[in-house]
Structures are given as C-alpha cells and as structure tokens.
Amino acid sequence: xxxxxxxxxxxxxxxxxxxxxxxxxxxxxFAAQGYANTTLAxxxxxxxxxxxxxxxxxxxxxxxxxxxxxRPAVECFTSLDFAEHDPRRxxxxxxxxxxxxxxxxxxxxxxxxxPYREPQVYRPExxxxxxxxxxxxxxxxxxxxxEARRDGDLDFRDTRITALAACSLPGFLYTWYRPDGRLTPDxxxxxxxxxxxxxxxxxRRGAG
Numbered sequence: 774x775x776x777x778x779x780x781x782x783x784x785x786x787x788x789x790x791x792x793x794x795x796x797x798x799x800x801x802x803f804a805a806q807g808y809a810n811t812t813l814a815x816x817x818x819x820x821x822x823x824x825x826x827x828x829x830x831x832x833x834x835x836x837x838x839x840x841x842x843x844r845p846a847v848e849c850f851t852s853l854d855f856a857e858h859d860p861r862r863x864x865x866x867x868x869x870x871x872x873x874x875x876x877x878x879x880x881x882x883x884x885x886x887x888p889y890r891e892p893q894v895y896r897p898e899x900x901x902x903x904x905x906x907x908x909x910x911x912x913x914x915x916x917x918x919x920e921a922r923r924d925g926d927l928d929f930r931d932t933r934i935t936a937l938a939a940c941s942l943p944g945f946l947y948t949w950y951r952p953d954g955r956l957t958p959d960x961x962x963x964x965x966x967x968x969x970x971x972x973x974x975x976x977r978r979g980a981g
Contacts, residue, residue: 792830794820799837804883808838808894839899842888845881849874850906853913863917864926864975870914871939871973872966878943879950879958886947911936918973928974939972 798819802811813834817824831837852873855866878885888895888903895903914936921927929935942965956964 788830791826795827795830795837796841799834800841800884803838803841803887808834808887808891835894835896838887838894839896841884842895843899843903845877845885846888846903846906848877848881849885850903850910852877853910853917862926863920863924867914867917867921867927867973868966868970868975870917871969872962874940875943875965875969876958876962878946879962882946882950882952886950889944889947910940914940921973926976928976929972935973939969942969942972 795816799811799816802815802819811834813824813827816834816837817827820827831840853866853870855870859866911933915932918927918929918932918936922929950961952958954961
C-alpha cells in the first residue's frame with residue numbers, strides 16, 4: 774500500500790490469516806452492494822467478530838477498499854518488469870506483459886474492477902500512487918512497442934494510443950465478466966491476448 778494509508782502490523786502467519794479473512798468478506802460485500810452500501814458493521818457481522826478486531830488491522834472501511842484495489846494495481850502495472858538483460862525480442866516482452874496484465878485482472882476479480890465501478894471512493898494520495906504505478910508501466914511499454922515496430926514485428930501508428938487501446942481490453946470485463954461464464958479464466962485470457970496482438974499489429978512470422 775502507498776505510504777500513510779493505514780496500519781501496517783508486523784506480518785506473522787496468524788495476522789496474515791486474519792487480514793485475509795477480513796479482505797475476503799469485504800470483497801464479497803463490496804462486490805454485491807457497492808462501497809456506500811457496505812458498512813463496517815456489516816463486515817464485522819459477517820466475520821462474527823467485534824469492531825476492535827477489524828480496527829487492529831485496518832484504519833477504516835476505505836483502507837480495506839484501497840487495500841483490495843491496490844493488489845491488482847501492483848500486479849498489473851509491474852507486468853513488464855523483466856530482468857534488465859532479458860535477451861528476448863521486444864515483441865515477445867510486449868505480448869508476455871499484456872498477457873500478464875490480462876491474467877492478473879481476471880485473477881483479481883472482482884476487486885480489480887472496483888476502480889471502474891467506484892472511482893470516486895479513493896483518496897488523492899491513493900490515486901497519485903496508482904498513477905505512479907501506471908506511469909511506471911507505460912514508461913516500459915511504449916519504448917518496447919517502438920523497438921518492436923523497428924524490428925518489423927509490430928505495425929501501428931500512434932504509440933501512446935496503441936498502448937492505451939491494448940491495455941484497455943481487460944478493463945471492459947467489469948461490465949460482464951463472471952468466473953462461472955462460458956470461458957474458463959485461461960481461455961478468456963488467451964482470447965483477450967489474441968485481440969491485444971491485433972491491436973498492436975503483431976506480424977505473424979512464417980505465415981504462408
């Protein structure tokens with residue numbers, strides 16, 4: 774979590790388990806009812822504990838919500854953090870990074886979609902930290918796209934628009950994705966990765 778966002782207790786096996794219990798219950802309630810209609814009292818009641826128990830781990834309901842949102846943000850926006858001397862072609866790194874981002878979004882359902890549903894909830898400090906993460910991601914993606922285009926592996930026009938368009942594909946899932954839907958998470962990730970490859974103009978080598 775960004776600095777100053779709440780109580781960071783010393784991590785032990787016991788405290789980690791209890792924090793996860795709180796987060797799991799809160800995720801379910803936030804997803805079903807929304808942020809405004811979910812109270813700390815409801816979370817406490819679902820857990821079968823007292824409010825001081827929850828306050829030991831989290832400052833308030835907002836910190837719980839931001840914690841749930843921060844995890845997928847970190848995983849998505851570090852999906853291009855490869856080893857410094859990774860020898861692979863830029864296009865391979867781009868495709869792996871996009872697929873990681875897609876898979877992380879799906880894996881963190883429904884918390885990954887909270888920012889799309891209720892962007893007004895977050896504190897300015899939290900939003901600034903997420904923007905920093907996003908800039909970190911795009912500062913890696915855009916040069917890789919341009920390198921892959923120079924290599925003849927990608928065909929696109931505007932770098933920034935192409936990057937934003939490719940990365941927006943998993944975002945629209947929040948309106949319709951269901952874990953028990955027609956496609957498995959793996960199959961859905963593969964479909965979206967294929968669509969992303971078309972957005973960035975991936976050239977199929979050896980075709981024909």
